[in-house]
Amino acid sequence: VTVPGGNAEAGKQAIQSWGCGSCHTIPGIDGANGVVGPKLSQLSERTYIAGILPNTPENMIRWIMDPQEIQPGNAMPDTGVPAPVARDMAAYLYSIK
Numbered sequence: 554v555t556v557p558g559g560n561a562e563a564g565k566q567a568i569q570s571w572g573c574g575s576c577h578t579i580p581g582i583d584g585a586n587g588v589v590g591p592k593l594s595q596l597s598e599r600t601y602i603a604g605i606l607p608n609t610p611e612n613m614i615r616w617i618m619d620p621q622e623i624q625p626g627n628a629m630p631d632t633g634v635p636a637p638v639a640r641d642m643a644a645y646l647y648s649i650k
């Protein structure tokens with residue numbers, strides 16, 4: 554899956570700096586061994602995001618930015634991640650093999 558306009562390397566750095574690994578296990582991110590949320594490996598092979606959204610780059614970006622708007626009450630808090638950063642994060646997540 555390609556994320557138009559996304560930079561996977563910048564996304565990797567953003568995932569590290571935003572602390573996503575405190576809740577998720579994320580391959581390639583030092584210290585990302587969280588068990589609150591799902592493991593984020595093989596994301597490109599999944600059919601749905603959070604069990605409700607078709608797995609597309611645009612939906613992933615929306616989910617990263619504002620998961621409570623999409624599914625109120627879910628365990629993932631609204632992150633405050635701006636759209637360009639979320640795009641880069643999605644590019645990295647989709648690049649994980």
